[in-house]
Amino acid sequence: MAQKRARFERLAMPAVNVLYRQAMRLTNNPEDAQDLVQDTYERGFKAFDRFQEGSNFDAWMSTIERNAYFNQYAKAKRRPRRANDASGEYNDWDIYDASEHSSDGLQSAEQEYFDAFAPDEIMKALAKLSPERRQVFIDAAIDGKSYQEVADEQGVKIGTIMSRLNRARTQLKRELAQYAREHGYGRESGRGTGDAVRGAGRDDARSAKGRQSGVRASRSVNPEHADTDHNGRQTGQSPMALRTGAAASGAPATGKGRI
Numbered sequence: 134m135a136q137k138r139a140r141f142e143r144l145a146m147p148a149v150n151v152l153y154r155q156a157m158r159l160t161n162n163p164e165d166a167q168d169l170v171q172d173t174y175e176r177g178f179k180a181f182d183r184f185q186e187g188s189n190f191d192a193w194m195s196t197i198e199r200n201a202y203f204n205q206y207a208k209a210k211r212r213p214r215r216a217n218d219a220s221g222e223y224n225d226w227d228i229y230d231a232s233e234h235s236s237d238g239l240q241s242a243e244q245e246y247f248d249a250f251a252p253d254e255i256m257k258a259l260a261k262l263s264p265e266r267r268q269v270f271i272d273a274a275i276d277g278k279s280y281q282e283v284a285d286e287q288g289v290k291i292g293t294i295m296s297r298l299n300r301a302r303t304q305l306k307r308e309l310a311q312y313a314r315e316h317g318y319g320r321e322s323g324r325g326t327g328d329a330v331r332g333a334g335r336d337d338a339r340s341a342k343g344r345q346s347g348v349r350a351s352r353s354v355n356p357e358h359a360d361t362d363h364n365g366r367q368t369g370q371s372p373m374a375l376r377t378g379a380a381a382s383g384a385p386a387t388g389k390g391r392i
Contacts, residue, residue, distance in 0.1 A: 156202075159199070159202045169201060173198040173201055177193075180197065203255075258305050258309055265297055266298075266301035266304065269287075270302070
């Protein structure tokens, strides 16, 4: 365990500023950003056995952080009551195959949504899904649970979960594509929906970055120079050092996330 912690700390501590900047883009609030980074370190340490040595650790942790943020959104929603969806489009082999499914490939299938759009736009699109479809999407695509786990938790058949997830994906893509069209993306050069989605996301990211600079200025927070205090004095350490250091060493801080 001590060796695992030492390896994790060696990789994790240099990633503090990368994670904090992303957390600020997601939360627009310094305190919530700190809580999110802390939560990310705790989750990352627990999942460290699944990290492939030599791969991009910052990208791996950034994915954990993004999923942790959306998981907080999931917790704010009530779980749906049991309901029956038609699942006739799936045969017995599909359902058997789904029972062996793991979440490793599933989350990457949704990565285009998360990379292309600002979090508030994704949440608006999620809010338009029915409770049943939204919960399945959050459980499987965001929280990384297998089809079997989601089916067991909700007390329905795997075919029902597959049906709801497929319909959730279709509706979510349609909602985001409509957002892209309404904001004028993808109208030139014959770009398709996928390009429009990615184009909208890039522009949203630039807008979010602009808005974020205002937030940082008003709150005197500058993640790019995390070693200065609000008066511009050099502190010699990142404002996240104590909190993330505790999280990385297995001793989480006492603050709870308020995302």
